[in-house]
Amino acid sequence: AEPLLKVSNLTKVFDIRKGFGKKEKFTAVDNVSFEIPKGTTTAVVGESGSGKSTIAQMVLNLLDSTSGEIHFDGEQIGNLSEKKLFKYRRRVQPIFQDPYGSLDPMYSIYRTIEEPLRIHGIGNSASRQKKVKELLEQVSMPAATMHRFPNELSGGQRQRIAIARALALQPEMIVCDEAVSALDVLVQAQVLELLDELQREMGLTYLFITHDLAVVRQIADDVCVMERGKIVEQGSVDEIFDAPKSDYTRNLLNAIPGASLI
Ligand code: ADP
Structure with missing residues (x-):
């Protein structure tokens, strides 16, 4: 398939201030390249501080790249x-x-999901209400949830609402930045299953940022393994899990609970 997203030689250098007038350069993302074919999932995985979120921010156009x-x-x-x-x-x-990454605690669930439709001038209030109901159904939440507030919901339910909000504008790609990391393993699996279903139904493309290779195995087709801003290896999930090339990846694999059973 044609790549929907193509990242080429992406680099981000931050200026870090050190004391009086002193500046240092820090390369958070170093010459990173990958492609995501339409309708597939690529995970970017690595230890904390390896540059994953910085990539997500640049792909979302919330942060400028230095080059690439x-x-x-x-x-x-x-x-x-x-x-x-x-x-x-x-x-x-x-x-x-989650928690509170994507949802405003002062907004009802209705307002949370309806907001992007309103901002983009889609429909009238009656049609938007209908659409909110449909979106709640798509993420397996009862319609009555629309009258509630984020703090009345569990972490997994809140992420379902965040997904419903993300789907409101019928996007082609979703960038998930540690989207299931705060959830316990069972709820995590349910949310990943929902994302998987939505991908199959709607042909969605995912860029999936996570520190957790167990999550990668459940959701991704392809993986980029990041260490200190660089991709140390990349390939299909099967390749990386069956025959990791670097010690760094082997260490990440060994960190999965029950890794020896895989
Ligand atoms: P990850 O998502 O893999 O945990 P990040 O992309 O958040 O890593 O960060 C990568 C590195 O870049 C970290 O060392 C972080 O401290 C640094 N960094 C991130 N944002 C900034 C910034 N605005 N200014 C300076 N350094 C930053």
């Missing part, structure tokens, strides 16, 4: 006009780590 290019559906996203950026934000949606 990001193409989405054949178009470079680095220098989009305001109008095109608005459209890009509709096509590519984020889901962040």
